[in-house]
Amino acid sequence: MPRFLTLVFLAALLLPTTLWAEETTKLTLPESPDIRIIVDISGSMKETDPNNLRQPAVRLLARVLPEGSTAGVWTFGQYVNMLVPHGEVNEGWRETAINRSGKINSVALRTNLGKAIETASDDYVTGGTLENTHFILLTDGKVDISDSDDVNRAEEKRIVSKVLEPLVARGATFHTVALSDQADAGFLKTLADKSKGSFRTADTAEALNLAFLGALNTAAPQEQIPIEGNAFTVDAGVKEFTALIFRGSAKTGEAAESAGLEMIGPDGKALAQSSAPDNVRWAREAAYDLVTITEPQSGEWRVKGALGEGSQVTVVSDLRMVVSQIPPTFTPESPINVRVGFFEKADRITSPEFLDVLSVKLSLMSEDGSSGSKTLSVDSSPEEGEYSDTISKLPAEGVYRIDIVADGKTFARKFTATTEFILPVGMIEPAIGAPIDISLAEQSGQALPPEPEPEIQPEPQSEPEPQPQPEPKTQPAPVKPADPAPAVEAEPVDEPSVESALPFPLWMIGAGAGALVVLALILILLMRNRRASPDAADAAGEDPESLEDLQQEMADIEAEVPVVMAEEEPAEEDIPTATAVVEPEEEIPELVEPVNEDDDEEFGLDEFELSEFDDLPSEHEPENEPDDKPKK
Structure with missing residues (x-):
């Protein structure tokens, strides 16, 4: 009954959590997004954006932002200015943004990106919440607040650790757009990756418009x-x-x-x-x-x-x-x-x-x-x-x-x-086939396929049957990836397997030996007490010769106890080879599971119309290709 009540109690605790998880995974209508547009107006823009493509790009965003969303526009150089106040997107907001887009220029001296992010994310704008808030950041250069490179690098680290991380924890997402190859692409991509946003490079008017539109479609998908x-x-x-x-x-x-x-x-x-x-x-x-x-x-x-x-x-x-x-x-x-x-x-x-x-x-x-x-x-x-x-x-x-x-x-x-x-670092395509590289197996922590298992000799003192043995541990031989047996011998983590090969666990043998020692000590103390008081023995009517015999037997038991310990505890050099208890060979396929190119979950490629994937291997080509398939 107590066990049943415990199960009921645990079920009552887990049920609300399960229902909540199922409810949150249901597909629902998206909420209205909050869009913060941050535009670089530093002096370097005269070279990277001579035709001021930023102006029509900002006007594009202002016109296609969904009705009912909220948005604001900030420009930055050494200082930060609110170009368009943050508010609900309606005809009045659009008109303000379109008119003020003409003030986007390239006259600022520095590129104070950190201050721009802090200003656009200030609590007074939306009362502290940043859920469903997306920052679209456009710049052509690097963080530049000083003539010292060390100061600028320190500012980049501060932006990532002190500015970005707290905003991401509150729900913010950053979509960064680099306007030229001179931009610090690595830093901008870090901002996007850490916030689960997007990074794009745009060096033409067409590319800039598409980059802005792509960021907006990610932030606020429209019908x-x-x-x-x-x-x-x-x-x-x-x-x-x-x-x-x-x-x-x-x-x-x-x-x-x-x-x-x-x-x-x-x-x-x-x-x-x-x-x-x-x-x-x-x-x-x-x-x-x-x-x-x-x-x-x-x-x-x-x-x-x-x-x-x-x-x-x-x-x-x-x-x-x-x-x-x-x-x-x-x-x-x-x-x-x-x-x-x-x-x-x-x-x-x-x-x-x-x-x-x-x-x-x-x-x-x-x-x-x-x-x-x-x-x-x-x-x-x-x-x-x-x-x-x-x-x-x-x-x-x-x-x-x-x-x-x-x-x-x-x-x-x-x-x-x-x-x-993106393929993770270390993942190999195509999938690994036989023979498996042992170095990869060792890195993955999986057991290696053993050689034919030799029989473990019952007595460590006896000479084993002649068989290939590795070098002694005092002089280990180099382990080659192609030789699995020495690799297992050299791994100290395999030593516990010797215990599993013995008739009884080592703790049981040790406990038995300890009990014998305690019993022997008790008997020895009794004998010494009798030896110290012979009159007491005579009073009890015991034969002195029988006492001497008993003392001799106790001495023999005391002498035999260390021998038991030495025989039961195997010496380090007598530990047999651990290859007999290596994990079964059938566990090895786990090594290639992440890169199995026959995986049916590969975007359902077996059901894909792959005739238009002209860069795929020939084995994936479909059997029948419709003649009226539209060309991309």
Whole structure:
């Protein structure tokens, strides 16, 4: 009964924790993010950003930040200035940010990054909480607060330990963007890695816009609809859409102004910036057009003009596709668990009638253009309306773009994110095969495969059968990786295995010997007392000769006790070889488990359409390749 009550008590303690863990893992609508934009205006920007690309990049962020989020903009050099006050993102905030972006320049003397982070994260801005707070940091140089390199290095250490760590502990995430190769990429990447953020390098206007947009998509993912060619379909549930059309480096400046991009609605009418109606907001920059249409017509819309990389269409709708957070980096040991769910306003959609008509597809594209895709949706609707998959391993290290597209016949939704696949230091690709390198086995702490086990001789004093023996311990021979037997002999940690080979444990032998010693001592003391008082012996009627015989027997027992100890405790040089109790050979496959290239969890590559992964080994090529597969 007490045992039963204990189990009930433990179950009562663990049940709330289990329920809480399950509740926190459920896919929910994301909260409104808090975005802090920190921009470098040091004098070195005159060389690294002569065309002041920072101004249109900040205006881009101001225009595409989701409604209802909070944001602020700070500039820094030697001192820190609040360019745009922190507040809720609405039309008034956007207008302020766009107007004040013209004050971004390159006149400051120093690069006081630590002070900028401290100012932008001050408690007075948001009352102390930094949950779901993302810092987007743009700089072109290194920490520069003094002419002394030692002072600047000390300041970098202070930023990481005294400034960054407390902010990360409160929930802050840093997305760093280096505007040139002169930037301290290692330091900026440290800020991103320690806060589980992203790091990007941008040396052109197009790259800077994409870097800002990528950071924003990570911090505040927005609902998108896919673009097919130059067209996209707006469903009846869309209240507003924003089309961000990049021109790319081919058309910038005056050429871009004269390009005259147009939007063709479902009714066939063309919309242009010069003739936009009241429900259309049209902004044009040197690198992009941003068109927002409220209460748009449902149907197919087309873009008349070239679409550059990064073009996207975001929507405001009650029907939302929610994707779990995609980390900026992942490894085979720390994979990406992708989960996709759908919500109508704030309610999760679990109706089979809705889910059964969905086609959910996940695709990956590397920086060199190689790509692959797989379908997440199955024949039956998923449990709790959630599609899932795991990305654990990719063919090569590098940065990959993840696209998730859901097609519901009458509507479509899209999610985009960027992540980097990293192999841990020491991991070998492809997987290790036989023969296994013994040096690797020793480093992993696993037992080595033994030679054929010799029989342990029952008596240490007898000569063992002739067999190969290692050098004596006083002169150990060098252990070679190809010879497993000497390696086991040389490891002192294998000595306890001798105890397991004896008939009785050493502690039992020692306890028995100790008991004999105590018994002998008691008998000796009794005999000495009798010897000291012979009259007492006579009074008791004992025969003196019998006493002498008993004394002789006690002396014999006393002389025999040390002999028992010497025979029962094996000497160090008599310890037999420990190869007879080495761990079974079947435990060795644990060494290659992390790098098993046949692992079925390798992003489900067996189900992937790998015809477009042109850098994969030939054994992964699919048997059938559709002829109508679109080219990336």
